[in-house]
Structures are given as C-alpha cells and as structure tokens.
Amino acid sequence: MHAEGRTRRALAAASVVATAALVLSGCGAGGGGTAETDAGGETLTVVVEGGGKAELQPIAALYTEETGTEVKLVELPYAGLYDRVSSELKAGSPSFDVAALDAIWLTAFAPGLAPINELFTDDVKSDLFGGLVSEAQVDGEFVGMPVWTNSEILFYRTDLFEDPKNMSDFEAKYGYPLVPPTTWEQYKDVAEFFTRDTDGDGKTDLYGTDVKGAVETEWLATVSQAGEEHMVLDAETNEVTVADDAHKAALEYYVSLLPYAPSGAAQLDWAGSQNLFYQGQLAMMRFWGHAYRQTPDDSAVKDDIGVAPMIGGSGGVAGVPGAWYLSAPSTGKNPEAAKDFIRFAYEHNALSADSSLGLVARKSAFESKDAEAGFENYPALVSTLESSQSLPRPATENWQEIVDSVLVPMLQKAVEPGADTDGLLEEAKTQIEAIVE
Secondary structure (H helix, E strand, O other), X not given: OOOOOXXXXXXXXXXXXXXXXXXXXXXXXXXXXXXXXXXXXXXXXXXXXXXXXXXXXXXXXXXXXXXXXXXXXXXXXXXXXXXXXXXXXXHOOOOOOEEEEEHHHHHHHHHHEOOOHHHOOHHHHHOEOXXXXXXXXXXXXXXXXXXXXXXXXXXXXXXXXXXXXXXXXXHHHHOOOOOOOOEHHHHHHHHHHHOEXXXXXXXXXXXXXXXXXXXXXXXXXXXXXXXXXXXXXXXXXXXXXXXXXXXXXXXXXXXXXXXXXXXXXXXXXXXHHHHHHHOOOEOEEEEEHHHHHHOOOOXXXXXXXXXXXXXXXXXXXXXXXXXXXXXXXXXXXXXXXXXXXXHHHHHOHHHHHHOOOOOOOEHHHHHXXXXXXXXXXXXXXXXXHHOOOOOOOOOOOOHHXXXXXXXXXXXXXXXXXXXXXXXXXXXXXXXXHHHHO
C-alpha cells in the first residue's frame, strides 16, 4: 500500500506483522464536504491516513466535547490521501478543512496550504524537536504543525545480551562488555558475534542484524551518522551531494554488515525485517520506535525485547524523523476553525500517546510517560530525535521521485555481492541531477 511512499513502509510493515490497526496504512475511503452544519453545529472534515485516525480520535472527541464542533475523520490509504489532497489543492476547492500530511509532501503542497505562523510561538517551538520545526517551514512560512513523529531506534534481544555465557565470551573476544551498541564499530562487533549456528546443523540460523535494500530511510540515517549535513542534495542550492565522502562512507558501512545478515537483502523491506526479528532470527534490528508496543503476542521474542537510541558514526547518533503534520488549505471554507483545531491538536498532543501507534510530537508529551510501563521506547526515541544529526529529508518536491527511481534501485544493487558502491553513488548523482535541474 505504501509503494508510493517508501519512507512510510515502516508503518505498513507493522500491519503485515501484527494487525491492520497497528499502523498508518488504512484502507478505507471517505467523502463528505466541509463546513457542514447540523443540529450540533459546525462540522470540520479532517483527512488522514488509516492509523492516523486512531492517533487523532481522542483529540477530535475532546474538541467536539469542548467546542460543540463535530470533527469528521476521513480515513484514506497513503496513496489515496496524497492523490486527494493534491488534486483538490490544485483545483482550489478542497472538500476538507484539515489534512494530516507526511513530512515529505509539505514542499509539494505548500503553494496550496495556509500559513500558520501565528501558531508557532517561542513556547511551541521550544517544545518541538528542532528537525520538526525546520521541516514545518517552506519558503519561510510555517505550513504544518507536527502531530506525531517517529525515528528508527535500536531493538535488541535481551535474552541474548543478558546471557552470562554470551557476556563472558563477547568481552573475551572484543575486549569490552556486551551492551547495546552505540557506535558503528560496536554494532558491527555485536552483529558478528551473534551470527551463528545455534542448533548444530551446519547452517546459520541466528544473524546479528539485517540489511534492508528495498527501503532507503535506514541508509539515509547512516548518511547522517557519517556527519552529512545535506543528505542526497542541498535543497536550497539543488547541489547533489549523494556521491560525496559522507555518503560513500555510509554506504560502505551499510553493506559491510551483509556477512552478518540473512540473504536476500535486495528485497528486504520493513515488513520482512520485523518478521525476521519477531521469529527470533535476528539479535538486533534498527527499526521505527512505534513497533516496540506492537509486538505480536505469538512472537518468539515477545518478552525479550530491549530498546536503545539509534547508533552513531563519526558524526554522532542520527535517525530520520518520520513526522506527520496537520495543515489547512489556503482556499478552505472554514479557515479559522481549521487553525483552531490544529492549535487544539498541538495543545492536547499527549492524548495520542495511548492510541494504537503511541506516537506524539511534543517533547512534553513524550515526557508525560516517563517511567510508565509500555513506554520504554520513549527515552530511546527522544534521545535519537534530540541528536543534532537527526536531520529531516531534503525539502524538495522531487523527493518521492528521487526515492523511487534512484535511491531504492541504487541500494538494491549496492547490497548485491561485489557491487561497486562508489560507482553506484556517482550514477545516482547523475540521475538526481537530471531530476532536479
């Protein structure tokens, strides 16, 4: 369902592994106009991708209770949401008052979105991660308010890491204690250590990690970990950076993990990674933080999962923020009510913590769950998102085309044996330059 939006396949993956309710990949469609009136007063229409409906439901219910305005949440699949918002903004006659938008859409949709600069007070900005504040702006105007965010963090098997023999053997071999890795070097050591034949049949059945070739976001996080300030391209100058030293170092490290990962990396996506981990075939995986609370009951490792911040390279720890924003069309029929709902959603952001994905956007909303059982993933998410290298993807309307036609095909070739990674990045640079020129 997320073929058009590979950056959201982490969410689609969870629905494959657990249940459809787990993620932002809803399959319903809805219609309805905007600014309807009935006996209860005004109605606001909010279009949102599937799982996002659950995130917004408690906020919408409280808004109706406090204002008397009904909030109609219209659920659409990822591609359907993009197509509907795109076509209606271009036509200048939107059937919705508010839209929940993927971060990578903001630049393309910005000409049809209403500025909401007045909502971004100093207090608001101080309670949001820096990457979310910068990502919300297009050409100096704030066009979206973060409603939830995500990042990859480190998942690991506590039963393996806390086993006394593993701890002793690891320290004897590598010279330091077996703990959740924080650096590239430590991650590679741990991945090597746990790649083994556990049942003595001569075949490897436990791998230290996975390598995903069919999605680009994890490699982009590695690029930021290498110290790159402009992943793939500098959106302000259109200078393509994908073949510079940081990108080359990131890809070299990424493929260096292949000996400690299952075969078939070129086709491995988020769903495949989760399946491998939940079936007990991986000691570690780097995955979106929301998955911590979504482990299937029948998973072989359900009670043995630990989480830690994302690993770091020479540039430090870095993930890629996976944020969604609430935006209002500039030609909407009810602009003031739309902005009021967006403001209200920000103020009551913590209500989303107890929903199916358990994702929020405000720092204070994450902090509201400190030490609460079931939210052990929050400190790892916050630590990763607060890292100065957890940078948003380039603000370019060409981003999805770059991902689908260049980055993912390049990665799929790079994870094949004997690949010329430097050559592939040079080729990618030429292709991206043709797209953005």
